[in-house]
Amino acid sequence: MVRRLALATALAAAGVPVVVTAQAAPETVAARALAAAVPAPDGSRAVAAAANGPGRVIDLTVYSAAMDRPITVAVLPAADPEAPAGSLYLINGVDGGTDTADWREGSNWLTKTDAIDFFGGAQATIVMPIGGAGTFYTDWQADDPVTGRHRWRSFLTQELPPIIDSAFHGTGRDAVAGLSMASSAVFRMAQEAPHRFRMVGSFSGCVRTSDPAGQAMVASIVTARQGNPINMWGPPGHPAWAANDPYLQAEKLRGVQVYVSTGNGVPGPLDTLSGPGIAHNPVKLADQLLIGGVLDGITVVCTRMLRDRLAELDISATFDFRAAGTHSWGYWERDMHAFWERARALLTP
Incomplete structure (x- = not known):
């Protein structure tokens, strides 16, 4: 492959017309992925794959045994699928x-x-599950x-990843x-x-979900x-709230690379x-400035709390507090x- 690329480059530089072999068509990639997908022991499985998305995006339909229904997952295959x-x-x-x-x-x-x-030339599979509105x-x-x-955590951590790995040659090293x-x-x-x-x-979020403010935020959503x-x-007060609070369970992040960013609600260069x-x-701009400003005015406070919590536990993390910007x-x-610049080395072989 490298030798062919070098030869093609040399020929092109010399003015010789070069015909480059195109990547497999999205329809072909979708069919291969569906055929290669291995069902999970609990019965979760890929049931359909189609090149219905823009560009090379594939709509993968995965039956979730935990939720007993099909879930659409938009997948952008790696540059070499x-x-x-x-x-x-x-x-x-x-x-x-x-919406x-x-x-x-x-x-x-x-x-x-x-x-x-942005990810078009990356040797990484981009996976975007669809659904879960208001479910956390x-x-x-x-x-x-x-x-x-709703059994989204089971789907995202147990059912879906092995199916993605088998369908798209995954390495098991994900972000x-x-x-x-x-x-x-x-x-x-x-x-x-x-x-x-x-x-x-984590971008523009509040991860403390079990204190009074967090419970009110979760309940409103x-x-x-x-x-x-x-x-x-x-x-309120049930042990499940604390068990699902990443702030309280932060010790479990030890060894995981963490990147957190937020604006502060002050109008920035994109507002x-x-x-x-x-x-x-002007209506969209007003909404972004008012609602988006208030939301990131809140998330910057949450993010400072998380920063202090991880520092207290001596867990390394990168925090990006933007000088301005909305939700x-x-x-x-x-x-x-910015996240990709840090994740690239982890994900690309």
Whole structure:
């Protein structure tokens, strides 16, 4: 491969026309991935794969035995899908990556950032689960009569990774990053499976979920999505709240690489009419400045608390406190880039 590339480069420099063999078509990659996917012992399995996404993105449908339903997972295969590659799991925020019937029209990592182009040449598999709006991506204690059965932690840490590994030549050396509501979830994933998720990135989030302020924040998000927080971790004060609080369980992060970033709510360089996603719409800008400003004004306080907690435990972590910025996709795209610079060596063989 290297010799062919060197020859092609030399010929091109000499003005000789070169025909480069294209990568396998997404449809072919999808079919191969589905055929190679190995079912999990609990019955979780890949049931469909289609090149329905933009670019090389594959819609992988995975049946979750824990939730007893199919889950869509958008996968951007590695640059060479037939070679070993670690996986970067990108977990979405409060709406689960889709605020419409089709995730390709919703707000998520692949539609609101440059992830598809940015990772286009990376020898890493990008994995974005769809769904989980208002669930905190955790295992609920009871089925919710309105929102259903949620066993997201089991799905994300036990069921999905082996299927991804078998379908896309995974190495078992993975990283996970999430924003806003998902910030606490990605820490729980790393605490649950540190042997797999060896690096975690949290952007604009509050990970302390069991103190009074944290419980109020969790309850407001869950109820806004018509769920009952008692079905998640029980009534306030139930031991499950503390057991699922990454701040209290921080000792389990020892040995995991940690990257945390946040704005502070002060208008920054992307909070303008020409900023990402604003399209010169003053209403959108006002929402970003007001709501987004308040939210990152809160998350900066949470992030300082986490910094102090990890320092107290002598757990190494990188914290990026932006000088300005709101709770918005333009800044999370930058966070994703910065996180990748640290995760690249871990994930690429």
